[in-house]
Amino acid sequence: MHEEDILKLTYEEALKKLEEIVEKMENEEFSLDESLRHFEEGMKITRHCRKLLTEAEFKVEQILQNGELEEFIEAEEA
Numbered sequence: 001m002h003e004e005d006i007l008k009l010t011y012e013e014a015l016k017k018l019e020e021i022v023e024k025m026e027n028e029e030f031s032l033d034e035s036l037r038h039f040e041e042g043m044k045i046t047r048h049c050r051k052l053l054t055e056a057e058f059k060v061e062q063i064l065q066n067g068e069l070e071e072f073i074e075a076e077e078a
Contacts, residue, residue, distance in 0.1 A: 006044050011052045014045050021045075 001017070009017065021042045024030075030038065 001041055001045075003044065006048050009045070009048060011049060011056075014049050014052070018042055018045050018049070 006014070021038050025035065025038055
């Protein structure tokens, strides 16, 4: 999977792809080169997941700091 394709994945899609890679590596026999290629792809996907989580965490912090979350909750309760 190319870097550009990885960057287009949602968090859920990326996790699914990681699970597929892990399953393949656990259940199939690969040459050293193939194993390294799968490992490298998994690491790229992992970095993408971390980036998406960091961005989501930042958004949550911004919402909490701006009080928008409290306003949203109050509006739902009304």
